[in-house]
Amino acid sequence: MKLVWSKEAAKANRQGRPLVALETSVLAQGLPHPHNLEAARRCEAAIREAGATPAAMAVIDGRLHVGLDAEGTERLATGAGLLKIGSRDLAVAIATKATGGTTVSATCELAAHAGISVFATGGLGGVHRGVAHDLDISQDLPALARWPVAVVCAGAKSVLDLPKTLELLETLGVPVIGVATNELPGFYSRETGLPLEHSVPNAKVAAAVVDARLSLGQGGLIFAVPPPEATALPRAEIERHLEAALKLARVRRVSGKAVTPFLLGEMVRRTKGRTLAANLALLENNARFAAQVAVARHQHAR
Ligand code: PSU
Ligand code: MN
Numbered sequence: 001m002k003l004v005w006s007k008e009a010a011k012a013n014r015q016g017r018p019l020v021a022l023e024t025s026v027l028a029q030g031l032p033h034p035h036n037l038e039a040a041r042r043c044e045a046a047i048r049e050a051g052a053t054p055a056a057m058a059v060i061d062g063r064l065h066v067g068l069d070a071e072g073t074e075r076l077a078t079g080a081g082l083l084k085i086g087s088r089d090l091a092v093a094i095a096t097k098a099t100g101g102t103t104v105s106a107t108c109e110l111a112a113h114a115g116i117s118v119f120a121t122g123g124l125g126g127v128h129r130g131v132a133h134d135l136d137i138s139q140d141l142p143a144l145a146r147w148p149v150a151v152v153c154a155g156a157k158s159v160l161d162l163p164k165t166l167e168l169l170e171t172l173g174v175p176v177i178g179v180a181t182n183e184l185p186g187f188y189s190r191e192t193g194l195p196l197e198h199s200v201p202n203a204k205v206a207a208a209v210v211d212a213r214l215s216l217g218q219g220g221l222i223f224a225v226p227p228p229e230a231t232a233l234p235r236a237e238i239e240r241h242l243e244a245a246l247k248l249a250r251v252r253r254v255s256g257k258a259v260t261p262f263l264l265g266e267m268v269r270r271t272k273g274r275t276l277a278a279n280l281a282l283l284e285n286n287a288r289f290a291a292q293v294a295v296a297r298h299q300h301a302r
Helices: 007-014 025-030 035-049 070-078 087-095 104-114 140-146 162-171 203-216 235-251 256-270 274-301
Strands: 003-005 019-022 053-060 063-066 083-085 100-102 118-120 150-153 176-179 198-200 221-224
Touching: 003 007, 003 104, 007 019, 007 053, 019 035, 019 104, 019 274, 025 035, 025 070, 025 083, 025 100, 025 256, 035 053, 035 070, 035 274, 053 070, 053 087, 053 104, 063 087, 063 104, 083 087, 087 104, 100 104, 104 118, 104 140, 118 274, 140 162, 150 203, 150 274, 176 203, 198 203, 203 221, 203 274, 221 274, 235 256, 256 274
Parallel strands: 003 063, 019 053, 019 118, 083 100, 118 150, 150 221, 176 198, 176 221
Antiparallel strands: 053 063, 053 100
16 A cells, blocks of 8 residues: 655654644535635644654545645645545545545554554544434444554544443443543533543653553543533533434434534534534644654653
8 A cells, every 4th residue: 555645744754753644524514615724734833842742644646645735735725626635435436536534443553554643633424313213323333342542532433422432432342532531521521521541641651551551452542621611512502402403403314424524513413613613722732642643652762
Protein backbone atom coordinates (compact mmCIF):
# COMPACT_ATOMS: atom_id res chain seq x y z
CA MET A 1 0.00 0.00 0.00
CA LYS A 2 1.30 3.41 -0.96
CA LEU A 3 1.00 6.35 1.41
CA VAL A 4 1.47 9.95 0.26
CA TRP A 5 3.20 11.82 3.08
CA SER A 6 3.06 15.60 3.43
CA LYS A 7 6.46 17.30 3.47
CA GLU A 8 6.11 18.23 7.12
CA ALA A 9 4.94 14.78 8.29
CA ALA A 10 7.55 12.98 6.19
CA LYS A 11 10.33 15.07 7.69
CA ALA A 12 9.15 14.47 11.26
CA ASN A 13 8.86 10.76 10.52
CA ARG A 14 12.35 10.61 9.04
CA GLN A 15 13.78 12.37 12.06
CA GLY A 16 11.89 10.11 14.47
CA ARG A 17 9.91 13.00 15.96
CA PRO A 18 6.41 12.52 17.46
CA LEU A 19 3.40 12.69 15.14
CA VAL A 20 -0.31 13.05 15.87
CA ALA A 21 -2.93 11.76 13.41
CA LEU A 22 -6.09 13.78 12.73
CA GLU A 23 -9.32 12.72 11.05
CA THR A 24 -10.89 14.68 8.18
CA SER A 25 -14.54 13.60 8.18
CA VAL A 26 -14.90 16.41 10.70
CA LEU A 27 -13.68 18.76 7.92
CA ALA A 28 -15.65 17.26 5.06
CA GLN A 29 -18.90 16.42 6.88
CA GLY A 30 -18.80 17.31 10.57
CA LEU A 31 -18.37 21.08 10.61
CA PRO A 32 -19.69 23.84 8.33
CA HIS A 33 -17.31 26.00 6.29
CA PRO A 34 -15.37 28.11 7.29
CA HIS A 35 -15.44 26.74 10.85
CA ASN A 36 -14.01 23.46 9.60
CA LEU A 37 -10.91 25.30 8.37
CA GLU A 38 -10.64 27.11 11.68
CA ALA A 39 -10.83 23.74 13.48
CA ALA A 40 -8.04 22.32 11.32
CA ARG A 41 -5.87 25.37 11.89
CA ARG A 42 -6.41 25.38 15.67
CA CYS A 43 -5.76 21.62 16.00
CA GLU A 44 -2.56 21.78 13.96
CA ALA A 45 -1.31 24.85 15.85
CA ALA A 46 -1.96 23.19 19.21
CA ILE A 47 -0.08 20.07 18.13
CA ARG A 48 2.93 22.04 16.90
CA GLU A 49 2.95 24.19 20.03
CA ALA A 50 3.15 21.05 22.15
CA GLY A 51 6.17 19.88 20.15
CA ALA A 52 4.62 17.31 17.81
CA THR A 53 3.72 17.26 14.13
CA PRO A 54 0.15 17.01 12.79
CA ALA A 55 -0.76 14.37 10.21
CA ALA A 56 -4.32 14.70 8.93
CA MET A 57 -5.40 11.58 7.04
CA ALA A 58 -7.52 11.76 3.90
CA VAL A 59 -8.17 10.10 0.55
CA ILE A 60 -7.58 12.45 -2.39
CA ASP A 61 -8.14 11.17 -5.94
CA GLY A 62 -7.80 7.66 -4.55
CA ARG A 63 -4.47 8.30 -2.90
CA LEU A 64 -3.96 7.75 0.84
CA HIS A 65 -2.60 10.91 2.42
CA VAL A 66 -0.66 11.12 5.67
CA GLY A 67 -0.57 14.82 6.50
CA LEU A 68 -2.17 17.50 4.33
CA ASP A 69 -0.69 20.69 2.98
CA ALA A 70 -2.81 23.88 2.82
CA GLU A 71 -4.18 22.95 -0.59
CA GLY A 72 -5.29 19.49 0.50
CA THR A 73 -6.92 20.88 3.64
CA GLU A 74 -8.75 23.50 1.60
CA ARG A 75 -10.04 20.86 -0.81
CA LEU A 76 -11.44 18.72 1.99
CA ALA A 77 -13.02 21.72 3.66
CA THR A 78 -14.61 23.24 0.56
CA GLY A 79 -14.80 20.59 -2.16
CA ALA A 80 -18.07 19.31 -3.62
CA GLY A 81 -19.07 15.65 -3.61
CA LEU A 82 -16.68 14.67 -0.84
CA LEU A 83 -17.20 11.18 0.52
CA LYS A 84 -17.35 10.14 4.15
CA ILE A 85 -14.79 7.36 4.18
CA GLY A 86 -14.76 4.71 6.89
CA SER A 87 -12.54 1.64 6.86
CA ARG A 88 -14.87 -0.39 4.70
CA ASP A 89 -15.00 2.37 2.07
CA LEU A 90 -11.23 2.57 1.60
CA ALA A 91 -10.82 -0.08 -1.08
CA VAL A 92 -13.55 1.35 -3.29
CA ALA A 93 -12.29 4.91 -2.70
CA ILE A 94 -8.78 3.90 -3.81
CA ALA A 95 -9.91 1.98 -6.87
CA THR A 96 -12.36 4.66 -8.06
CA LYS A 97 -9.94 7.52 -7.33
CA ALA A 98 -12.45 9.12 -4.97
CA THR A 99 -11.87 12.02 -2.60
CA GLY A 100 -13.16 12.30 0.95
CA GLY A 101 -12.60 12.76 4.64
CA THR A 102 -11.70 9.77 6.78
CA THR A 103 -13.74 8.90 9.87
CA VAL A 104 -12.25 7.54 13.09
CA SER A 105 -12.22 3.97 11.73
CA ALA A 106 -10.34 4.78 8.52
CA THR A 107 -8.04 7.25 10.31
CA CYS A 108 -7.07 4.62 12.89
CA GLU A 109 -6.31 2.22 10.07
CA LEU A 110 -4.21 4.69 8.08
CA ALA A 111 -2.39 5.84 11.23
CA ALA A 112 -1.53 2.22 12.02
CA HIS A 113 -0.19 1.70 8.49
CA ALA A 114 1.87 4.89 8.82
CA GLY A 115 3.25 3.83 12.21
CA ILE A 116 1.55 6.72 14.05
CA SER A 117 0.17 5.63 17.40
CA VAL A 118 -1.60 8.73 18.74
CA PHE A 119 -4.71 10.21 17.11
CA ALA A 120 -6.92 13.14 18.11
CA THR A 121 -10.60 13.48 17.22
CA GLY A 122 -13.75 15.12 18.60
CA GLY A 123 -16.24 12.40 19.44
CA LEU A 124 -16.26 8.71 18.63
CA GLY A 125 -18.98 6.94 16.73
CA GLY A 126 -20.74 4.16 18.62
CA VAL A 127 -24.08 2.52 19.29
CA HIS A 128 -26.94 4.75 18.16
CA ARG A 129 -30.11 5.30 20.19
CA GLY A 130 -32.97 3.02 19.20
CA VAL A 131 -30.50 0.30 18.25
CA ALA A 132 -33.12 -2.38 18.83
CA HIS A 133 -35.08 -0.90 15.94
CA ASP A 134 -32.27 0.32 13.66
CA LEU A 135 -29.08 -1.69 14.05
CA ASP A 136 -26.83 1.34 13.70
CA ILE A 137 -23.41 0.75 15.27
CA SER A 138 -20.41 2.70 14.03
CA GLN A 139 -17.49 0.78 12.55
CA ASP A 140 -15.36 3.07 14.73
CA LEU A 141 -15.79 0.54 17.55
CA PRO A 142 -14.37 -2.61 15.89
CA ALA A 143 -11.66 -0.44 14.29
CA LEU A 144 -10.58 0.80 17.73
CA ALA A 145 -10.27 -2.81 18.83
CA ARG A 146 -8.24 -3.78 15.81
CA TRP A 147 -5.68 -1.04 15.19
CA PRO A 148 -2.91 -0.27 17.71
CA VAL A 149 -3.67 3.44 18.05
CA ALA A 150 -4.47 5.63 21.06
CA VAL A 151 -7.50 7.79 20.27
CA VAL A 152 -7.98 11.01 22.22
CA CYS A 153 -11.60 12.22 22.23
CA ALA A 154 -14.17 14.05 24.37
CA GLY A 155 -16.16 10.84 24.76
CA ALA A 156 -18.54 9.48 22.19
CA LYS A 157 -20.89 11.76 20.30
CA SER A 158 -23.73 12.75 22.58
CA VAL A 159 -26.24 11.64 19.95
CA LEU A 160 -25.43 8.03 20.84
CA ASP A 161 -26.62 5.51 23.39
CA LEU A 162 -23.62 5.98 25.67
CA PRO A 163 -24.20 3.10 28.14
CA LYS A 164 -24.50 0.62 25.26
CA THR A 165 -21.46 2.14 23.55
CA LEU A 166 -19.43 1.58 26.73
CA GLU A 167 -20.72 -1.99 27.00
CA LEU A 168 -19.73 -2.78 23.43
CA LEU A 169 -16.27 -1.31 23.97
CA GLU A 170 -15.91 -3.66 26.94
CA THR A 171 -16.96 -6.61 24.78
CA LEU A 172 -14.37 -5.57 22.21
CA GLY A 173 -11.71 -5.29 24.90
CA VAL A 174 -11.03 -1.59 24.32
CA PRO A 175 -10.08 0.36 27.46
CA VAL A 176 -11.76 3.74 27.98
CA ILE A 177 -9.55 5.88 30.17
CA GLY A 178 -10.69 9.19 31.65
CA VAL A 179 -8.16 12.02 31.65
CA ALA A 180 -8.29 13.60 35.11
CA THR A 181 -11.84 12.30 35.47
CA ASN A 182 -13.64 9.15 36.61
CA GLU A 183 -16.68 9.85 34.47
CA LEU A 184 -17.26 9.52 30.74
CA PRO A 185 -17.27 13.06 29.31
CA GLY A 186 -20.34 13.96 27.26
CA PHE A 187 -18.71 15.59 24.21
CA TYR A 188 -20.66 18.89 24.29
CA SER A 189 -21.00 18.60 28.06
CA ARG A 190 -18.46 17.62 30.69
CA GLU A 191 -20.59 15.07 32.46
CA THR A 192 -22.67 11.98 31.64
CA GLY A 193 -23.03 10.31 35.02
CA LEU A 194 -21.42 7.18 33.56
CA PRO A 195 -18.48 5.99 35.67
CA LEU A 196 -15.18 4.94 34.10
CA GLU A 197 -13.08 2.26 35.72
CA HIS A 198 -9.78 3.76 34.65
CA SER A 199 -8.30 7.21 34.67
CA VAL A 200 -4.92 8.88 34.26
CA PRO A 201 -3.91 12.21 35.83
CA ASN A 202 -1.82 13.54 32.95
CA ALA A 203 -0.17 12.91 29.57
CA LYS A 204 2.90 11.30 31.10
CA VAL A 205 0.93 8.49 32.72
CA ALA A 206 -1.21 8.23 29.58
CA ALA A 207 1.97 7.70 27.55
CA ALA A 208 3.03 4.85 29.83
CA VAL A 209 -0.40 3.23 29.36
CA VAL A 210 -0.05 3.53 25.57
CA ASP A 211 3.40 1.91 25.73
CA ALA A 212 2.05 -0.96 27.81
CA ARG A 213 -1.01 -1.49 25.63
CA LEU A 214 1.03 -1.54 22.42
CA SER A 215 3.62 -3.85 23.93
CA LEU A 216 0.82 -6.31 24.63
CA GLY A 217 -0.22 -6.22 20.98
CA GLN A 218 -3.84 -5.76 22.03
CA GLY A 219 -5.08 -3.11 19.62
CA GLY A 220 -6.26 0.42 20.37
CA LEU A 221 -7.32 2.40 23.40
CA ILE A 222 -9.36 5.48 24.18
CA PHE A 223 -8.50 8.55 26.24
CA ALA A 224 -11.57 10.58 27.11
CA VAL A 225 -10.89 14.23 27.90
CA PRO A 226 -13.68 16.46 29.30
CA PRO A 227 -14.42 19.38 26.93
CA PRO A 228 -13.15 22.82 28.03
CA GLU A 229 -15.35 24.35 30.73
CA ALA A 230 -15.68 27.76 29.04
CA THR A 231 -17.66 26.43 26.07
CA ALA A 232 -19.23 23.22 27.45
CA LEU A 233 -23.04 23.07 27.57
CA PRO A 234 -25.20 21.63 30.36
CA ARG A 235 -26.17 18.02 29.76
CA ALA A 236 -29.89 18.68 30.25
CA GLU A 237 -29.93 21.33 27.55
CA ILE A 238 -28.11 19.04 25.11
CA GLU A 239 -30.63 16.28 25.80
CA ARG A 240 -33.57 18.58 25.08
CA HIS A 241 -32.23 19.63 21.67
CA LEU A 242 -31.19 16.10 20.85
CA GLU A 243 -34.67 14.69 21.37
CA ALA A 244 -35.98 17.20 18.86
CA ALA A 245 -33.16 16.58 16.38
CA LEU A 246 -33.64 12.81 16.58
CA LYS A 247 -37.36 13.21 15.98
CA LEU A 248 -36.70 15.33 12.90
CA ALA A 249 -34.20 12.78 11.59
CA ARG A 250 -36.91 10.11 11.82
CA VAL A 251 -39.50 12.29 10.12
CA ARG A 252 -37.09 13.10 7.28
CA ARG A 253 -35.98 9.47 7.09
CA VAL A 254 -32.32 10.32 7.46
CA SER A 255 -30.44 7.03 7.80
CA GLY A 256 -27.06 5.31 7.58
CA LYS A 257 -23.94 7.41 7.50
CA ALA A 258 -25.94 10.59 6.92
CA VAL A 259 -27.31 10.43 10.48
CA THR A 260 -24.24 11.80 12.26
CA PRO A 261 -23.70 14.88 10.03
CA PHE A 262 -27.45 15.63 10.14
CA LEU A 263 -27.66 15.53 13.91
CA LEU A 264 -24.50 17.60 14.40
CA GLY A 265 -25.87 20.24 12.02
CA GLU A 266 -29.24 20.30 13.79
CA MET A 267 -27.54 20.76 17.16
CA VAL A 268 -25.61 23.77 15.88
CA ARG A 269 -28.83 25.33 14.56
CA ARG A 270 -30.80 24.66 17.73
CA THR A 271 -28.13 26.02 20.09
CA LYS A 272 -27.46 29.05 17.86
CA GLY A 273 -23.88 28.00 17.30
CA ARG A 274 -22.96 27.20 20.91
CA THR A 275 -22.36 23.52 20.14
CA LEU A 276 -20.15 24.67 17.27
CA ALA A 277 -17.98 26.75 19.62
CA ALA A 278 -17.86 23.78 22.02
CA ASN A 279 -16.89 21.44 19.16
CA LEU A 280 -14.00 23.65 18.00
CA ALA A 281 -12.71 24.11 21.55
CA LEU A 282 -12.77 20.40 22.38
CA LEU A 283 -11.10 19.45 19.10
CA GLU A 284 -8.22 21.82 19.87
CA ASN A 285 -8.07 20.62 23.47
CA ASN A 286 -7.92 16.97 22.38
CA ALA A 287 -5.24 17.73 19.79
CA ARG A 288 -3.12 19.39 22.47
CA PHE A 289 -3.44 16.44 24.86
CA ALA A 290 -2.70 13.95 22.08
CA ALA A 291 0.46 15.88 21.23
CA GLN A 292 1.51 15.87 24.88
CA VAL A 293 1.07 12.09 24.96
CA ALA A 294 3.05 11.64 21.73
CA VAL A 295 5.85 13.86 23.07
CA ALA A 296 5.90 12.05 26.42
CA ARG A 297 6.17 8.66 24.67
CA HIS A 298 9.00 10.02 22.62
CA GLN A 299 10.92 11.36 25.63
CA HIS A 300 10.37 8.10 27.46
CA ALA A 301 11.80 6.10 24.54
CA ARG A 302 15.05 8.05 24.47
N1 PSU B 1 -17.95 13.52 15.87
C1 PSU B 1 -18.04 14.83 15.52
N2 PSU B 1 -17.94 15.15 14.21
C2 PSU B 1 -17.78 14.19 13.25
C3 PSU B 1 -17.68 12.83 13.65
C4 PSU B 1 -17.78 12.54 14.96
O1 PSU B 1 -18.19 15.70 16.35
O2 PSU B 1 -17.71 14.54 12.09
C5 PSU B 1 -17.42 11.77 12.60
C6 PSU B 1 -16.14 10.99 12.97
O3 PSU B 1 -15.32 10.95 11.84
C7 PSU B 1 -16.64 9.60 13.34
C8 PSU B 1 -17.87 9.49 12.46
O4 PSU B 1 -15.70 8.61 13.08
O5 PSU B 1 -18.45 10.79 12.55
C9 PSU B 1 -18.80 8.40 12.88
O6 PSU B 1 -19.79 8.28 11.91
P1 PSU B 1 -20.75 6.98 11.93
O7 PSU B 1 -21.59 7.13 13.16
O8 PSU B 1 -21.54 7.10 10.66
O9 PSU B 1 -19.84 5.78 11.96
MN1 MN C 1 -23.83 4.41 11.52
